[in-house]
Amino acid sequence: MESSWLNTGRGPYTARERELVGAGHAARALAHFRGHAAYRPTPLRPLPALAAAAGVGTVEIKDESGRMGLGSFKALGGMYAVARLVSAEAERLYGPHPGDGRLREVAAAAPFVCASAGNHGLAMTAAVRELGGDPVVYLSEDVPEPFARRLRSFGARVRRSAGDYEQSMAEAAQAARDHGWRLVADSSWEGYTAVPLDIMRGYTTLFAEIDTAPTHVFVQAGVGGLAGAAAGYVRDRWGEDPRIVVVEPEAAPCLMVSAMEGRPARVGGGRTRLGRLDCREPSLLAWRLLARLADAFVTITDEQAEAAAATLAGQGVRLSPCGAAGAAGLLSTDPATRAALALDADSRVLLVGTERAY
Structure with missing residues (x-):
C-alpha cells in the first residue's frame, strides 16, 4: 500500500458538506458543553522541537489527554450524541424543554449499546450513567483488559466479542435490534447516520476552542469520524487553504483505499498495535466528507507511531501511540508529498493528541 496519496477527488466545500459538519454545528455543541460541570477547553501546546525536526515553522498539538476526566477526544462525541438522543426522545414524548426528571425517565427506559476499542465506550457510559441509564459495551478480543475494567468502574456492562472491531460492532447492532436497545455507534452506514453525525458534531468542539488558523492539519483516523469532523469544520471556518492530511495505520488504510477507489471499501x-485506529471499513459520513475535503492520505507504521509518542513525551505531552499518530504522519511524510502540500518553514501545523498514554 502507498505510504501517501494526494487526493485526486479534492473539491470545494459546499452547502452539502456544511449541512453535515460545520462551524454552526460546532457552536451548538460548544454551547452544550459549556453547561456541563466537567467541561474545560483542552490546551493547545506548542512543540518547537518537533517543528524543527519536521522542518516547519510551528507545530501545535491539541492535547485531549485530559478531556472531561475521560482521557480522550471521544468524550465530546459520545456525551453529545447521548444527550441529543435522549433529548429528542423526551421532546417527542413530552414536548419542548423537558426537565431533568423527564430526561432521566427516558434514559432509563431501555439500555444503550455500542462497540468500542475503549474510549468511545467510556464516553457513552459516562453520559448514560449521568442520566441514570444502563450502558452496554461490546469489546473485541484485542481490547486490553484494563479498558474493560475501567468501563466497568464507570458502570458499563461489558461484553466480549470473539472477533475484531467490526465483529463487536455487528454484535452490538444485533443486540440493539433483538432487544430494542439504543445503538450509539461512532461509525455510520446506509440507514444509520443520525447518531454518528451527532458524534462527529461533538468532536468539532475541540476545533472551536482554537483561535488561530493553521496552514496544515494532520489528523489520525480509524473509521474517520474525527478526521471528517476536522475537514468539515476547517473548511467552513478557515476556507480552502489549509491542507488536511489524514493519517492511518499501514495495516488498516480504509479511508485512503476508499478515496482512491471512489467508494467506501473494506x-x-x-x-x-494501534488498536483504536485498527478499522477495516470507513464510516459512510466520514468518507463522504474526506473524499472531497482531504488533501492527502498518509500511512504510518506501528514503530513510527511509537517513536512519535516517545518524542512527544520528551516534550511534555504524554500520549499513546494512537494519540501521537498525527505527529508520526508529519514526521514521516515523504519529500514529494511535502512539496505537493507546501509543507515548509512557513507552515503552521495543527495536530490532535487524541488520547492519553496508557
Missing part, C-alpha cells in the same frame, strides 16, 4: 491487511 480493506484486509496485517495486524497493528
Whole structure:
C-alpha cells in the first residue's frame, strides 16, 4: 500500500458538506458543553522541537489527554450524541424543554449499546450513567483488559466479542435490534447516520476552542469520524487553504483505499498495535466528507507511531501511540508529498493528541 496519496477527488466545500459538519454545528455543541460541570477547553501546546525536526515553522498539538476526566477526544462525541438522543426522545414524548426528571425517565427506559476499542465506550457510559441509564459495551478480543475494567468502574456492562472491531460492532447492532436497545455507534452506514453525525458534531468542539488558523492539519483516523469532523469544520471556518492530511495505520488504510477507489471499501491487511485506529471499513459520513475535503492520505507504521509518542513525551505531552499518530504522519511524510502540500518553514501545523498514554 502507498505510504501517501494526494487526493485526486479534492473539491470545494459546499452547502452539502456544511449541512453535515460545520462551524454552526460546532457552536451548538460548544454551547452544550459549556453547561456541563466537567467541561474545560483542552490546551493547545506548542512543540518547537518537533517543528524543527519536521522542518516547519510551528507545530501545535491539541492535547485531549485530559478531556472531561475521560482521557480522550471521544468524550465530546459520545456525551453529545447521548444527550441529543435522549433529548429528542423526551421532546417527542413530552414536548419542548423537558426537565431533568423527564430526561432521566427516558434514559432509563431501555439500555444503550455500542462497540468500542475503549474510549468511545467510556464516553457513552459516562453520559448514560449521568442520566441514570444502563450502558452496554461490546469489546473485541484485542481490547486490553484494563479498558474493560475501567468501563466497568464507570458502570458499563461489558461484553466480549470473539472477533475484531467490526465483529463487536455487528454484535452490538444485533443486540440493539433483538432487544430494542439504543445503538450509539461512532461509525455510520446506509440507514444509520443520525447518531454518528451527532458524534462527529461533538468532536468539532475541540476545533472551536482554537483561535488561530493553521496552514496544515494532520489528523489520525480509524473509521474517520474525527478526521471528517476536522475537514468539515476547517473548511467552513478557515476556507480552502489549509491542507488536511489524514493519517492511518499501514495495516488498516480504509479511508485512503476508499478515496482512491471512489467508494467506501473494506480493506484486509496485517495486524497493528494501534488498536483504536485498527478499522477495516470507513464510516459512510466520514468518507463522504474526506473524499472531497482531504488533501492527502498518509500511512504510518506501528514503530513510527511509537517513536512519535516517545518524542512527544520528551516534550511534555504524554500520549499513546494512537494519540501521537498525527505527529508520526508529519514526521514521516515523504519529500514529494511535502512539496505537493507546501509543507515548509512557513507552515503552521495543527495536530490532535487524541488520547492519553496508557
